Amino acid sequence: MLCRPVPAKRRCGLLTLLLLAGCATETPLPTAQAPLRDERLHALMVGELDQELARLDVLAFDLHLTQTELDVMRQRRAAAIAVNAAQLRDSAAEVLALQTTLDLAADEASRFDSLARQLQDKAATLEQLASAGRLQELSPLMRELRATCNSCHSLYRER
Amino acid sequence: MHRTASTPRLLLALILLFSGSSALSATAADTPLFSSGGFLKVHGLLGDISAGRDLRGDQELFIPQLPVAARPDADDQRTHVHARASRLWLRLQHDDSRFGSLELFAEADWFKESDGYSPRLRHAYLKAGRLLVGQSWSTFINTQALADIDAGIAVGNSVTRLHLLRWSQPLRDGLQLHVALEDPVNRLYFSGNSGITVIERERPYDIAVRLEALPDWGSLSLSGVWRELSVTSDRVRPADSRSALAFSLAGRIDTGALDNLRFMLNYGDGLARHSTLGAFADAVVAADGSLDANTGYSTLLAYQHYWAPQWRSTLAVSTARSELPASAAGGLTRNTSSGHLNLVWAPNQRWSLGVEYLHGWRELKQAADGELQRLQLTWRLNFQMP
Numbered sequence: 001m002l003c004r005p006v007p008a009k010r011r012c013g014l015l016t017l018l019l020l021a022g023c024a025t026e027t028p029l030p031t032a033q034a035p036l037r038d039e040r041l042h043a044l045m046v047g048e049l050d051q052e053l054a055r056l057d058v059l060a061f062d063l064h065l066t067q068t069e070l071d072v073m074r075q076r077r078a079a080a081i082a083v084n085a086a087q088l089r090d091s092a093a094e095v096l097a098l099q100t101t102l103d104l105a106a107d108e109a110s111r112f113d114s115l116a117r118q119l120q121d122k123a124a125t126l127e128q129l130a131s132a133g134r135l136q137e138l139s140p141l142m143r144e145l146r147a148t149c150n151s152c153h154s155l156y157r158e159r
Numbered sequence: 160m161h162r163t164a165s166t167p168r169l170l171l172a173l174i175l176l177f178s179g180s181s182a183l184s185a186t187a188a189d190t191p192l193f194s195s196g197g198f199l200k201v202h203g204l205l206g207d208i209s210a211g212r213d214l215r216g217d218q219e220l221f222i223p224q225l226p227v228a229a230r231p232d233a234d235d236q237r238t239h240v241h242a243r244a245s246r247l248w249l250r251l252q253h254d255d256s257r258f259g260s261l262e263l264f265a266e267a268d269w270f271k272e273s274d275g276y277s278p279r280l281r282h283a284y285l286k287a288g289r290l291l292v293g294q295s296w297s298t299f300i301n302t303q304a305l306a307d308i309d310a311g312i313a314v315g316n317s318v319t320r321l322h323l324l325r326w327s328q329p330l331r332d333g334l335q336l337h338v339a340l341e342d343p344v345n346r347l348y349f350s351g352n353s354g355i356t357v358i359e360r361e362r363p364y365d366i367a368v369r370l371e372a373l374p375d376w377g378s379l380s381l382s383g384v385w386r387e388l389s390v391t392s393d394r395v396r397p398a399d400s401r402s403a404l405a406f407s408l409a410g411r412i413d414t415g416a417l418d419n420l421r422f423m424l425n426y427g428d429g430l431a432r433h434s435t436l437g438a439f440a441d442a443v444v445a446a447d448g449s450l451d452a453n454t455g456y457s458t459l460l461a462y463q464h465y466w467a468p469q470w471r472s473t474l475a476v477s478t479a480r481s482e483l484p485a486s487a488a489g490g491l492t493r494n495t496s497s498g499h500l501n502l503v504w505a506p507n508q509r510w511s512l513g514v515e516y517l518h519g520w521r522e523l524k525q526a527a528d529g530e531l532q533r534l535q536l537t538w539r540l541n542f543q544m545p
Contacts, residue, residue: 054417054468060508060541064305064318066282066295067196067250067264076373 042091042119045084046149049126052081053142056135078130081138085127092120095152102156115152122148169322170265173285173293177251177263190253196543197247197266202309204239206533213274218243220311220533222438222479222495225521227529243269243276244309259288281320291325298325298339298367299433301380304409304421306461306475308499309537310517315423315459315477315497317407317433323367333373340364345388346431347450348440350486355440363387377419379410386429388442390450399450403429403441417465428452431481438492438521439481455481461499469506475499489525496520503537513537 056077059070096116104112122145129137177191202218208226210216216224217239248266263285271279284293296302297319305316312318325339343360369382389400405427412420431439434457442452461475478496497520503513515535522528 051416057468057508058417058465058471058505061307061503061505061511061539063307063309064302066266066302067248068262068286069302080375 042088042095043149045088045091046146049081049084049088049142049145052077052084053138056081056138074135075133078133078135082127082130085123085130089120089123089127092116092123095119104156108155112152112156115148115155118148119145119152169294170280170283173263173265173283176285176292177253177261191261192252192254194250194252194543194545195248196541198245198542199242199540200244200246201242201538202240202244203536204310204533205535206237206531208529208531209237215270215273218270218273220314220497220517220519222314222435222492222519222521225495225519225529225531227521227523227527243273245269246281247278248282260286262286289327291323291327294320294322295325297321297341297384297433298323298337298369299382299384299405299407301369301371301378301382301407301409301411301423303378303411304380304423304459306421306459306477306499307463307471307473308461308475308501308515308517309513310499310501310515310533310535312436313459313461313475313477313497313499314435314438314479314495314519315425315457317423317425317457318436319433335371335373337367337369337371339367341367341384343386344432345386346437346439346441347388347390347444348442348487348491349444350446350488352488353490355437355491357437360389376413377411380407382407382409384427384429384433386432386441388429388450388452390444390448399444399448401442401450401452403427403452405430405433407433417463417468417471419463421459421461421463423457423459425458426454426456428454430455430457434481435479435495438479438495440487440491443484443487443491445486451484451486453481453483453487455479470502470504472502473499483524487524489523491524492521493524494520494522494528508541510538510540513539 056074059073062070065073096113099109099112099116102112122141126138126141126145129141204217206217210224210226214224215221218241246266246268248264251263253261264282265280266282267278267280269276269278271277280294282295284291284295297317300317300319305318306313321344322342323339325337328336330336341364343363343365345358345360346355347358348355365384365386367382367384369380371378371380383404383406386403387400388403405425407423407425409423410421414420425434429441431441431453434455439455440453442450444450457479459475459477461473463471463473465471476498480494481492483491483493498518499515501513501515503511505511515537517533517535518530520528520530
């Protein structure tokens with residue numbers, strides 16, 4: 001599942017493999033090559049978000065930092081989450097643009113459009129919450145975002 | 160090591176300062192926010208040797224009490240269960256005062272007495288913008304480099320909390336300079352005595368500086384402290400004094416995902432106060448009153464690995480040494496080391512359960528040495544309001 005966290009050091013290799021896989025497959029490729037590559041990047045972005053959230057969560061068990069120092073660390077993590085969420089929001093727009101390249105029936109197109117917009121909205125909300133320091137609300141929203149990714153992939157990933 | 164003799168006065172002074180600053184706020188909406196939190200922590204320890212009934216050395220790694228000579232009852236008190244490492248913190252924050260952000264913070268654990276549960280003040284400070292005044296970590300220390308271990312402090316870690324006045328100045332993106340005046344305390348060994356004498360002085364203050372970089376991959380710092388060592392006791396004549404310096408290169412490097420490497424390299428003839436929880440003396444005072452500073456160094460290397468988001472381990476190795484002059488007594492600690500390995504399970508942000516193995520060793524000037532091995536089980540429950 002592309003929405004699982006991906007170790008940082010494997011990103012470049014995984015992206016390369018994805019691109020090569022896209023070229024090597026016998027399945028006819030959609031005509032828009034550039035949007036397809038950007039669309040798959042959004043899965044890596046979700047992985048980075050998961051990693052930043054994990055770095056935020058582990059601060060709960062720090063033994064040595066004062067609450068003042070922990071606040072500084074949380075702000076840094078929140079800023080990184082906001083940046084990643086903004087990138088995911090922009091990448092979701094690329095997913096939305098894919099709709100015209102896929103041979104979807106009317107109801108499928110409607111469903112695809114809805115899921116892509118949900119991804120975009122949730123990423124935008126994630127950015128807003130992280131920027132506002134509402135850290136307790138990030139993890140529940142991240143679960144909803146992953147569920148949106150999984151729904152879309154289960155329906156449309158092979159198209 | 161840290162002073163607590165003036166704790167009530169310190170807290171009162173900080174509260175009055177905060178109240179006065181908050182009262183100058185322009186609007187009713189600028190109400191200070193109160194929060195509290197901490198954790199309950201229960202340790203179960205099994206060691207292969209005991210430092211003595213109800214001694215701190217049996218509750219955490221405390222090098223000055225690591226047994227060297229054989230004790231007739233050393234096997235009797237090898238198991239302990241305690242909750243002294245539990246902590247409670249209180250915090251008042253006022254982000255929109257006329258002085259910028261204001262924060263009053265106090266934190267305590269229960270290590271004041273090893274045979275009871277009296278609160279020990281760990282931190283108590285007022286932070287007004289970039290100025291911090293009160294009791295907290297010495298500026299000499301990079302707290303991000305401290306190893307994540309439960310069985311006490313690795314011998315190479317500096318963990319001094321003291322009274323200080325610190326200014327933190329951002330220089331550019333990710334770079335900060337901290338400068339502080341810190342409470343001067345000398346740890347002296349007087350010839351003929353059996354132990355180290357702690358002399359709390361009024362002046363001159365220690366001057367500590369730390370240059371800290373905070374890149375995306377962690378933290379890196381270079382710090383130094385200037386101290387004056389002097390004989391203030393009137394037991395010897397003439398008095399002697401000298402300057403002493405200590406330096407620290409420390410940091411934390413994120414090695415991917417959640418894993419990280421932490422290190423500390425400390426050196427200097429002013430290091431003893433900041434090293435190994437009081438195992439070493441700053442200087443030896445000879446019978447004629449002359450003062451001979453002890454040069455010391457300490458090191459720490461710790462790697463933290465996350466097997467999964469809920470499972471983590473830390474492997475830490477650490478050493479510390481003090482060069483002792485010929486006039487030093489044979490019973491002073493010269494060398495020490497510790498090794499730590501743990502496994503912690505944290506299923507959520509509320510609680511965790513961990514097991515840790517510790518090996519500690521120390522050697523005296525007279526070449527006698529002692530070691531201990533300890534297995535520790537730790538349960539921790541976090542709480543916070545709001």
